Amino acid sequence: MYTGSITVADTPLLRYVLGRADDALVLGHRLSEWCGHGPLLEEDMALSNMALDLIGQARALYTYAGEVEAAGRDEDAYAYLRDVTSYANLLLVEQPNGDFARTIVRQLLFSAFIDPYWRALMASTDPTLAAIAAKAEKESAYHLRHASEWTVRLGDGTAESHARAQRALDELWPFTGELFTMPAGERALIDAGIAIDPETLRAPWRATVTRVVERATLTLPADGWMQRGGREGRHSEHLGHLLSDLQYLQRAFPGATW
Amino acid sequence: MTTAPGDLTALCAEVRRVASTVVDPEIPVISIADLGILREVVVAGDHVEVRITPTYSGCPAMNMIKSELEQAFATAGLAPVQVRLVLSPAWTTDWITETGRRQLHDYGIAPPAPGGDRTALFGTTTVPCPRCGSTDTTQLAAFGSTACKALWRCATCREPFDYFKCH
Structure with missing residues (x-):
């Protein structure tokens, strides 16, 4: 048996909510892949805890997407029954975990953006988004602190950890430009006070990342050509593999519960 | 009716x-x-x-x-x-009542510092040990046994304890 994919309505608010939910779910799934594989027990728990925070945020956002679309879909439908091209997450969050340094640097680059993003979104004219943001903002603050401390520890650690952290930073940097892009339709949401303009976060994001990178004795890469496409559903091959793992059970056993 | x-x-x-x-x-x-x-x-x-x-x-x-x-x-x-x-207004640890804070403490979980703002999240708030009351305590891990707790240790009675994180 096999459950086919759903097609969701293409309205700006729904697309926006799903994009934020997809960021949280995909990054949460990536972090959950560390469960049982962490470099030390405390980190195993920390990464799993952060995965839980992110998947929780995704659940709240998918549930809200269900209200916005009003097509009778619940959180599971959006997570398990959309194909890769319907996912609107940033390319950064779908990048494979790699080594611990790569996971930490990915977490730093994303958290330094999403923490002030949620903080600003607390003033959204959309009360549900404002409430979700109020919760997520505190969780992402913990994530940012964790990633910052580890970036410093790895960068300013041994020659080996320094080299790995620098390599991770160099390889992930081309995915940071997409943090500040805005898909068509989002401008109207920003003008209505529902969403916020990511461009306004570029300077604070850069200041946070620079401060951590410098303390970690790492070198900030030069801004070259930036990858993009995730928000429009053009993903790297990694997302398809991730979804095959994430969605397998609901596709093979439709509506399975336990 | x-x-x-x-x-x-x-x-x-x-x-x-x-x-x-x-x-x-x-x-x-x-x-x-x-x-x-x-x-x-x-x-x-x-x-x-x-x-x-x-x-x-x-x-x-x-x-x-x-x-x-x-x-x-x-x-x-x-x-x-x-x-x-309901999501709004968002819950914070300030919603825990005085009774609740006492119950947490008696159970061996240090209650969150009041005032869930950013200083309480990351400030230099001292967390008294729920067992012996000593303030000579240090954080071992920011992420503990559940999403809401951090792991701390008391240097006086040498016991580890959970701290209900500010949120």
Whole structure:
């Protein structure tokens, strides 16, 4: 048996909510892949805890997407029954975990953006988004602190950890430009006070990342050509593999519960 | 059937009393009322609704709390009571009552520092050991046994303990 994919309505608010939910779910799934594989027990728990925070945020956002679309879909439908091209997450969050340094640097680059993003979104004219943001903002603050401390520890650690952290930073940097892009339709949401303009976060994001990178004795890469496409559903091959793992059970056993 | 206003108040109080018997499945000494997640009881005609709010986004206890509430109402003969999740205003650790904070402490969990702002999140707040009261304590791990707790250690009595993180 096999459950086919759903097609969701293409309205700006729904697309926006799903994009934020997809960021949280995909990054949460990536972090959950560390469960049982962490470099030390405390980190195993920390990464799993952060995965839980992110998947929780995704659940709240998918549930809200269900209200916005009003097509009778619940959180599971959006997570398990959309194909890769319907996912609107940033390319950064779908990048494979790699080594611990790569996971930490990915977490730093994303958290330094999403923490002030949620903080600003607390003033959204959309009360549900404002409430979700109020919760997520505190969780992402913990994530940012964790990633910052580890970036410093790895960068300013041994020659080996320094080299790995620098390599991770160099390889992930081309995915940071997409943090500040805005898909068509989002401008109207920003003008209505529902969403916020990511461009306004570029300077604070850069200041946070620079401060951590410098303390970690790492070198900030030069801004070259930036990858993009995730928000429009053009993903790297990694997302398809991730979804095959994430969605397998609901596709093979439709509506399975336990 | 019409319900007199006095009955309505009594029904509300009864629903609230039954709801308050439900405890947090992770910390079974604190009721959901003292934890601050029982928001309100709304009675309209013969429709009774209990509103609860999630703590941490990813708290897996919410599903269980919802089903335990439904079970408590059924056992008390109050069914059907609808349990609804509300997000706004967002819960913070400041919603925990004084009684709740004491119950956490007596259970061996250091209660969160009051004032869940950013200074409380990351400031130099001292966390007194819930066992011996010493303030000579250090954080071992920011992420502990559940999403809401951090792991701390007391340098005086040498015991590790959970700290309910500010949120």
